[in-house]
Amino acid sequence: MPGNNFNFYFIYKHCLGLYLNQTSKILEIEQKYFMKRRVFIAIKISKPLEDEIKKWTEDFTKIAGWPFDESRFPRQVNHVRWLSKKNLHITIIPPFEVENIELVSDKLKNAEWKINSFNIHFAKASFGPNPRSPSIIWAEGRTPNEILKLKDALEGELQINAGRQSFLTHITLARFRPELFSSFKIKKLNERINWNESVSSFVLMESRASPEEADYEILEEFAF
16 A cells, blocks of 8 residues: 555656646746737947946935935835846837737848947936926937937837837936935936947847836847
């Protein structure tokens, strides 16, 4: 009898392993081909600019007098969330949902991009998008014609229309709840910066929710 019990246990473990393995594969296939995923197209920030941003945020935090009196706010409100280096980017096409990532990737791979490399200059760091009731700190850049050409070409390939009217070249540096703004020592932010980025590619990124902040993963990079 003990031997029979052992054989039964071995068979049970083997079958359970096969089941879990198949379930994992099914979930992987569903996620890859059938579940909607939130993606967007952006310009990746270079290492030199990442370092400049890091230094600026450290200096600004000291000037702004943070941390501030957090006792006045609920826990979920009481902090400014600076974006990590890996999450810094310049959005070209805002988030949209897709079921088949590979189909999007193939479209972007096979397209003929008649775009020359270009530079973006960032001249100002400020509160936004509404200065009176802001929720982010961002770096505002001049919008070169090339980035609008790239945006139009991408929209054509993907058959989406994000609209030109509200397009503003920027890098989001930090996020916070609007109700937190009243506690800031600095109420107006219009700091001159001199940041430059050279652009010769774009990336397909996926947005994933996390408790602290949205997390972004680069899925693929495309040169033009």
